[in-house]
Amino acid sequence: MARKVIDEPSEDLVAIAKKERAQRRNPFARVALFIRQVFGELRKVVTPTRNELLSYTAVVLVFVIIMMALVFGLDQLFGWLVLLAFGTSGS
Incomplete structure (x- = not known):
């Protein structure tokens, strides 16, 4: 605590x-x-205890991983929508 x-x-x-x-x-x-x-x-x-520091670090890492997954998912979705809307460029 x-x-x-x-x-x-x-x-x-x-x-x-x-x-x-x-x-x-x-x-x-x-x-x-x-x-x-x-x-x-x-x-x-006040410096945090070892347990507090480890729990804070874990919370930050989990949050960063969730945000990376969200951004990756949105990037893939928008990329797919752009390809759907404009198609691939054919020579």
């Missing part, structure tokens, strides 16, 4: 961002703030 991920910024990051925005820092300070916020968000990332 997937673990719950909290997608809200922490209070410290919000407070720091508001303080920085109010003070109007130079471009280097803005870049530093951005990088601090990126690292703060990366700390929230």
Whole structure:
């Protein structure tokens, strides 16, 4: 079962961002703030377990195979309809 991920910024990051925005820092300070916020968000990332990863991979592969079969089938159908409508070119 997937673990719950909290997608809200922490209070410290919000407070720091508001303080920085109010003070109007130079471009280097803005870049530093951005990088601090990126690292703060990366700390929230939850990596899937091995079983979750394998099940997600299986779901993606099955979906891709189904879509490939659907596109192949439609391609064959439309190709047959074009041959039916226009026939083969005879010399």
